[in-house]
Amino acid sequence: MIFAAVDPDDLASCVSCGLCLPHCPTYRITGNDSQSPRGRIELVAAVRGGEIPLDDGVRHSLNSCVQCMGCLPACPSSVRYDRIIAPVIDELASTSARKVMVKRFLFRALTAIAALAQRLHLMPRRFPIPPVAVRMRRLRVPAASKNNRGEVILFRGCVMDMWYRQVHQATVDVLSRLGYNVRLSDPGMCCGALHAHAGIAEPASKLTANVRKCHSGSILIVNSAGCGAHLLRHAEGLGEVVDVMEFVSRHLDESPLDLGSRSDDVVVVHDACHLRNIQGSHLATHRVLDLFYEVRSIPDDGLCCGAGGAYAIDHAASAKHIVDRKNEAIQSVLDAQVRYISSGNPGCSGQLQAHRPQTWNALTIVHPIELVARALGSEDRHQSHHQGDADRS
Numbered sequence: 001m002i003f004a005a006v007d008p009d010d011l012a013s014c015v016s017c018g019l020c021l022p023h024c025p026t027y028r029i030t031g032n033d034s035q036s037p038r039g040r041i042e043l044v045a046a047v048r049g050g051e052i053p054l055d056d057g058v059r060h061s062l063n064s065c066v067q068c069m070g071c072l073p074a075c076p077s078s079v080r081y082d083r084i085i086a087p088v089i090d091e092l093a094s095t096s097a098r099k100v101m102v103k104r105f106l107f108r109a110l111t112a113i114a115a116l117a118q119r120l121h122l123m124p125r126r127f128p129i130p131p132v133a134v135r136m137r138r139l140r141v142p143a144a145s146k147n148n149r150g151e152v153i154l155f156r157g158c159v160m161d162m163w164y165r166q167v168h169q170a171t172v173d174v175l176s177r178l179g180y181n182v183r184l185s186d187p188g189m190c191c192g193a194l195h196a197h198a199g200i201a202e203p204a205s206k207l208t209a210n211v212r213k214c215h216s217g218s219i220l221i222v223n224s225a226g227c228g229a230h231l232l233r234h235a236e237g238l239g240e241v242v243d244v245m246e247f248v249s250r251h252l253d254e255s256p257l258d259l260g261s262r263s264d265d266v267v268v269v270h271d272a273c274h275l276r277n278i279q280g281s282h283l284a285t286h287r288v289l290d291l292f293y294e295v296r297s298i299p300d301d302g303l304c305c306g307a308g309g310a311y312a313i314d315h316a317a318s319a320k321h322i323v324d325r326k327n328e329a330i331q332s333v334l335d336a337q338v339r340y341i342s343s344g345n346p347g348c349s350g351q352l353q354a355h356r357p358q359t360w361n362a363l364t365i366v367h368p369i370e371l372v373a374r375a376l377g378s379e380d381r382h383q384s385h386h387q388g389d390a391d392r393s
């Protein structure tokens with residue numbers, strides 16, 4: 001049976017009310033019910049029941065789901081769309097195009113090629129990856145102290161570690177200032193989130209199991225919303241998986257830090273779907289940034305930006321339509337005081353960066369923890385005692 005792994009009770013729980021439709025980015029850009037949560041659930045049920053074949057049209061409707069999970073909190077019947085779409089994507093997945101995600105050395109090679117292409121101006125402007133460093137900076141980690149408040153592990157991951165290392169440095173700096181001993185996960189330890197999103201199930205579960213094996217019982221700090229959401233879903237055996245802004249929000253009050261005066265700079269906060277719809281912890285970013293900056297929300301109920309794992313590459317045209325809507329919503333809150341757009345997910349940051357209008361030249365897209373580090377005067381401030389060469393990659 002096709003889609004046998006989908007629980008029929010999950011399918012039957014949808015009452016076709018359509019209240020999820022306005023929260024679905026693919027429905028918003030197409031107006032087509034087959035590209036809505038309701039329509040996709042009906043298609044899966046019909047294919048599973050043998051009423052319709054799994055033809056190209058059905059495949060397209062299902063594969064075009066960004067997996068943003070905007071439909072989850074919007075559904076009054078608590079339909080578990082996440083449990084429906086995950087096995088469907090696994091079954092539809094073709095692994096051939098995505099093997100580059102499976103091997104770290106391929107990813108490293110891709111990163112080196114990307115860095116070179118960017119320097120030679122050969123990289124298409126709309127390709128959703130940030131400017132990549134040719135030589136990555138070593139992460140500087142203060143030596144552990146007995147007087148500190150405990151130990152946390154910074155989960156380095158793959159994309160974050162190679163493309164957003166400055167976010168890791170800011171994370172280490174802020175957590176150290178809050179009084180925590182920070183240890184780093186091994187370089188190259190990938191959680192499998194991108195694989196799972198692409199339906200490459202077996203490598204995804206092996207990678208996740210490896211994280212569990214190495215860090216069982218630890219407090220794992222994650223600064224990529226996508227990785228955090230994936231690890232939280234598979235957190236059994238891990239001590240605690242917590243987004244860095246959630247952790248800072250919980251512990252900033254107890255810290256003896258002088259927070260200094262509030263900046264006049266304005267930050268527009270983009271809520272990553274994986275923080276908002278899956279982890280439910282997006283408000284922590286607003287709370288923490290509000291201590292240091294004027295914060296503005298984007299008035300679109302957290303609609304997805306179209307990044308979605310490799311979606312922005314695999315479904316470039318849809319992703320462009322989706323991000324154009326996001327940019328319109330961002331534009332509506334911009335004025336001369338806005339200096340930053342913050343995003344807690346590398347995919348979203350890359351997507352916003354790749355599709356930013358030229359009129360946004362004065363704006364910087366940053367991770368919120370970088371803004372906290374900047375406000376605390378921690379950015380690029382490296383203590384005299386280090387664990388040594390933390391970059392063992």
Ligand code: SF4
Nearest residue numbers: 014015017018020075
């Ligand atoms: S998924 Fe939920 S909100 Fe959407 S149509 Fe079904 S019951 Fe209604």
Ligand code: SF4
Nearest residue numbers: 024065066068069071
């Ligand atoms: S996960 Fe996102 S794109 Fe997919 S059906 Fe739900 S709201 Fe639409």
